[in-house]
Amino acid sequence: MMTFRKNKEKGKQVAEVRASRPAVSGAEPGDGGPEGRDRPPEIKRKILVVGKGPGFTTGVMDYAANLAERLGYDIIAMSLQPSLDQAVKFFPPYNQHQRARFAQRARAAWEMAEPAFKSQGIGCEHMVRFEDLARAVKALNHEVKRIDFVITDAGITDEEITGEIPLPVFSISGYQGDQVMAQEPQAGRSKLMGKTVALGLGAAALYAAVFLNTGTIMKYFTRGGWYAALPVATVFLFSFVHGAFASNVWSLLGIEATKKVQPRVAPTRPAQRKRPRPQLRIDT
Amino acid sequence: MQDLAAQTVNFIDLNILSISFLFVVGFIGGLVSGFIGSGGAFVLTPGMMSLGVPGTVAVASNMCHKFPKAMVGAYKRWKYGQVDIKLGLVMAVSAGAGVWVGINIQEWVLAKWGQAGSNLYVSVSFVVILVIVGGYVFYDAWKTSRSGGVEKVCALAKWLQTINLPPMMHFKTANVRISMWFTIPIGFATGMLAATIAVGGFIGVPGMIYVIGASGLVASASELVIAFVMGFGGTVKWAMHGMVDIRLTLIILGGSLLGVQLGAIGTTYVKEHMIKIVMGTIMLIVAVSRALAVPTYLKDLDLLTISDSTTKVLMTASFISMCIALSVGAVIILGSMWKAKRAETAKKAGLALERSYG
Numbered sequence: 001m002m003t004f005r006k007n008k009e010k011g012k013q014v015a016e017v018r019a020s021r022p023a024v025s026g027a028e029p030g031d032g033g034p035e036g037r038d039r040p041p042e043i044k045r046k047i048l049v050v051g052k053g054p055g056f057t058t059g060v061m062d063y064a065a066n067l068a069e070r071l072g073y074d075i076i077a078m079s080l081q082p083s084l085d086q087a088v089k090f091f092p093p094y095n096q097h098q099r100a101r102f103a104q105r106a107r108a109a110w111e112m113a114e115p116a117f118k119s120q121g122i123g124c125e126h127m128v129r130f131e132d133l134a135r136a137v138k139a140l141n142h143e144v145k146r147i148d149f150v151i152t153d154a155g156i157t158d159e160e161i162t163g164e165i166p167l168p169v170f171s172i173s174g175y176q177g178d179q180v181m182a183q184e185p186q187a188g189r190s191k192l193m194g195k196t197v198a199l200g201l202g203a204a205a206l207y208a209a210v211f212l213n214t215g216t217i218m219k220y221f222t223r224g225g226w227y228a229a230l231p232v233a234t235v236f237l238f239s240f241v242h243g244a245f246a247s248n249v250w251s252l253l254g255i256e257a258t259k260k261v262q263p264r265v266a267p268t269r270p271a272q273r274k275r276p277r278p279q280l281r282i283d284t
Numbered sequence: 285m286q287d288l289a290a291q292t293v294n295f296i297d298l299n300i301l302s303i304s305f306l307f308v309v310g311f312i313g314g315l316v317s318g319f320i321g322s323g324g325a326f327v328l329t330p331g332m333m334s335l336g337v338p339g340t341v342a343v344a345s346n347m348c349h350k351f352p353k354a355m356v357g358a359y360k361r362w363k364y365g366q367v368d369i370k371l372g373l374v375m376a377v378s379a380g381a382g383v384w385v386g387i388n389i390q391e392w393v394l395a396k397w398g399q400a401g402s403n404l405y406v407s408v409s410f411v412v413i414l415v416i417v418g419g420y421v422f423y424d425a426w427k428t429s430r431s432g433g434v435e436k437v438c439a440l441a442k443w444l445q446t447i448n449l450p451p452m453m454h455f456k457t458a459n460v461r462i463s464m465w466f467t468i469p470i471g472f473a474t475g476m477l478a479a480t481i482a483v484g485g486f487i488g489v490p491g492m493i494y495v496i497g498a499s500g501l502v503a504s505a506s507e508l509v510i511a512f513v514m515g516f517g518g519t520v521k522w523a524m525h526g527m528v529d530i531r532l533t534l535i536i537l538g539g540s541l542l543g544v545q546l547g548a549i550g551t552t553y554v555k556e557h558m559i560k561i562v563m564g565t566i567m568l569i570v571a572v573s574r575a576l577a578v579p580t581y582l583k584d585l586d587l588l589t590i591s592d593s594t595t596k597v598l599m600t601a602s603f604i605s606m607c608i609a610l611s612v613g614a615v616i617i618l619g620s621m622w623k624a625k626r627a628e629t630a631k632k633a634g635l636a637l638e639r640s641y642g
Contacts, residue, residue, distance in 0.1 A: 207534065211531065222528070224525050239537070246541045258553055
């Protein structure tokens with residue numbers, strides 16, 4: 001796997017390609033060798049840009065755009081969210097809802113990034129997948145022809161880039177710029193506000209129900225024996241309603257986890273490679 | 285347990301002051317819990333008792349709020365990829381055994397030396413464990429922050445991980461492969477401490493960091509799983525004796541569910557060693573607080589002679605310092621969140637400016 005090291009100076013896009021053995025003189029990513037010249041002209045070659053989560057890093061997008069324009073390739077942008085893989089979820093309707101939300105956010109982020117490609121005359125499209133990188137790229141490579149290579153950002157770990165991927169993968173490391181991420185649209189915010197108010201009223205109603213009937217409640221809840229189920233069930237109910245309300249309140253106030261949160265640490269055991277990775281290196 | 289059940293239990297009358305006190309302490313306790321994986325209980329139980337709640341009702345009601353709070357906190361931190369559920373559950377099994385043994389020791393001490401003896405046993409345990417463990421945690425955090433904020437796996441944990449004693453277990457999120465036998469003493473000690481001083485996490489979290497080799501983030505997050513299991517088991521036990529005052533539980537829960545989520549969010553803003561700093565600070569101040577209460581219990585056992593006014597001053601100082609422990613923890617957490625958020629906002633503003641000129 002070839003790594004493009006970005007110059008640490010912010011804003012500069014100097015890609016340093018280090019190499020040890022020249023494979024094909026003047027070879028660069030995208031050169032398919034002699035067959036490339038025999039290819040029917042109407043099927044354009046493509047670069048697959050993969051973003052993990054609903055956003056794309058500007059560094060990766062800028063690099064992909066420059067490369068696509070130089071080589072005359074199209075771009076396929078893919079937003080991945082492996083944690084919403086159907087196979088690992090217990091509750092399909094909720095999973096479906098989460099997927100729809102993710103797709104909406106990914107689409108919105110793409111719509112912010114797309115104009116830059118269009119203005120440079122680069123054909124592009126966007127898709128959303130709920131699988132890990134290897135499976136998603138493998139599947140797409142079957143469906144769409146002429147994807148020459150993959151560009152990702154450093155949020156994708158080495159362990160995810162396995163021998164199952166039939167294409168070269170280039171991971172941009174170093175400073176990658178800001179995240180292109182859609183802001184929560186106004187409609188989304190009012191929906192959140194509505195949900196929060198509803199949950200708040202629900203929680204208030206539950207508290208009122210308990211504290212306006214303390215005599216009866218205390219009589220049964222402290223009876224012991226099987227009545228122990230009453231306080232236990234009550235706190236579960238309050239936790240779901242009030243817990244959801246509390247979570248929404250912090251979100252509405254803009255207090256959320258930072259983007260640097262990395263879901264799931266990849267295992268340190270190296271992935272089983274089915275075949276050796278291409279070791280193309282170029283001396284510049 | 286039969287003696288306790290046979291006693292007539294008085295449930296206190298609530299007023300605005302007691303409700304506000306419980307809500308605020310619940311919030312701060314939840315904030316600390318969400319951040320370091322434990323805490324709050326050691327203030328809530330004496331706090332309720334200072335309102336006139338009988339000891340057993342205070343412990344039972346506290347426990348009944350602890351497990352749903354831990355559940356909500358664990359869920360939130362699981363979404364952030366910090367919880368190692370397998371590690372939490374494996375430790376919870378041995379913690380359960382530890383709780384059982386801990387309660388039996390408590391009952392034996394109570395039967396032999398009465399309430400004062402029991403209080404002395406609890407307080408001495410507090411002081412010894414918190415000074416040793418809290419001191420080490422604080423020292424380690426200070427060392428980490430001096431060396432640039434990068435957490436390293438402790439040498440003991442590294443060594444234990446190399447020992448191949450089946451069954452070996454692999455904990456994915458914690459990124460640790462270790463023999464199951466080494467998780468047992470930590471879990472057991474967590475349970476025993478929970479049964480003794482109500483905060484098992486003061487052994488559990490440092491144990492997971494220094495013996496098993498998990499990071500501060502994963503250890504404090506996985507502790508919430510252990511807290512949930514222990515809290516649930518303990519609550520069922522107490523509720524079957526009719527000891528849970530649901531009014532107190534729900535008021536505390538009202539505050540703590542807000543706090544625990546804020547604490548969980550906070551862990552994503554700060555450097556990892558900050559968790560150790562908060563934990564170490566709280567543990568050391570609580571140790572001081574409990575040490576202030578020891579003379580009173582020695583007096584009750586006729587092992588020391590001090591005046592009644594001195595006793596009163598010491599017990600008040602003890603309670604106040606306990607509140608200070610929690611408040612200091614909260615201030616450090618909120619302060620570091622505030623700083624990190626401001627830095628992030630400034631960085632974004634700076635970038636936007638650069639790009640507009642770039």
